[in-house]
Amino acid sequence: MTFLKLLAAIAAIATISITSANTQEVVGSAAVTGAGSTFAYPIIARWSRGYQHWVAGGGEYRVAGSGLDDPPAGPILDYEPIGSLAGMMRIKDGRVDFAASDMPLPSSELEKLGLVQFPLVIGGAVVVVNIDNVRPGQIRLTGPLLADIYLGKIRRWSDPAIAAINPDLKLPEADIVLVHRSDGSGTTYNFANYLSKVSPEWREKVGFDLLVSWPGGLGARGNSGVAEAVARTKHSIGYVEFAQALQSRLSYATLKNQAGHFVEPSASSFQEAAQGADWSSSSDFNLLLTNSARPLAWPIAATVFCLMKRDPPHNRNQSVLNLLRWSLERGSDQARGLGYVPLPPILVAQVKSYWARALKPGT
Secondary structure, three states: OOHHHHHHHOOOOOOOOOOOOOOOOOOOOOOEEEEEOOOOHHHHHHHHHHHHHHHHOOOOOOOOOOOOOOOOOOOOEEEEEOOHHHHHHHHHOOOOOEEEEOOOOOHHHHHHHOEEEEEEEEEEEEEEEEOOOOOOOOOEEEHHHHHHHHOOOOOEOOOHHHHHOOOOOOOOOOEOEEEEEOOOOHHHHHHHHHHHHHOHHHHHHOOOOOOOOOOOOEEEOHHHHHHHHHHHOOOEEEEEEHHHHHHOOOEEOEEEOOOOOEEOOOHHHHHHHHOOOOHHHOHHHOOOOOOOOOOOOOOOEEEEEEEEEOOOHHHOHHHHHHHHHHHHHHOHHHHHHOOOEEOOHHHHHHHHHHHHHHOOOOO
């Protein structure tokens, strides 16, 4: 399914806002608005609160005409965690100031839509399970095995293929309950992209996109929806963003990476995958981190991208860049605390240079 067809398929989705009522107005005439990735929601929420406090303390970013003596002006950010596809719809139609997506767009598509694109933070999609007496990181899986599970070829937890790599783990004689995203999702995009790289059958039958035709299983909306479905369903398996897995206290799998090592999801294994990325040679940062060949890399590492209008009305980009500049320069500890990987300084410098080149002068 093409991106434009996916755009036509999306429907209206409920709103969740990040708000605060005690902030000096240094972001322009109204709160910054954003929508998209649920993968990124934990860190965007944390950054929003941090920026809110910093602004209230007299941070140095200024927007002409706003004035530090203005009275409190309401929320600094209104972000809707509605999935990458829905976020793309919002920014395409100019209904938000920025969108967060875990799927990069090619330069040709960005040009058509009048958008720019750059990375914000790096994280990982993890495989979560609900099996009695299985602790986080205890069950081992491989990419081809995971593909066969989601293809419906391996149907029971006691299957010999699973038992062979988990000889010390007593798994139940029970059917595997598959859980997947039902909405247009960047987490799905990276998860399915990884499976397409390790399983020719998956690549041929399912492929990868924000929405895919799942061979079976239960659908749930958002990372939180998948986490909730796995948490309440015995013998289930799903995939969510790492911070969501930790917050929901779900058991996650250890995966065998391309180098042949079983690794656990962590900020360090996500960073290992990111260190193999050559951002300087990618157009508009169009790069994926899945199935890295580095020895200790997590195989489903993913980047959160920001999409903005190249030339928005009312000079709205400056307000967004104030928030994002603070996040990239001062929000690294908050990202690490949630299990994400902040962009390295050299990549932050590339992003700022890209802003100067790609955005309308004066934004």
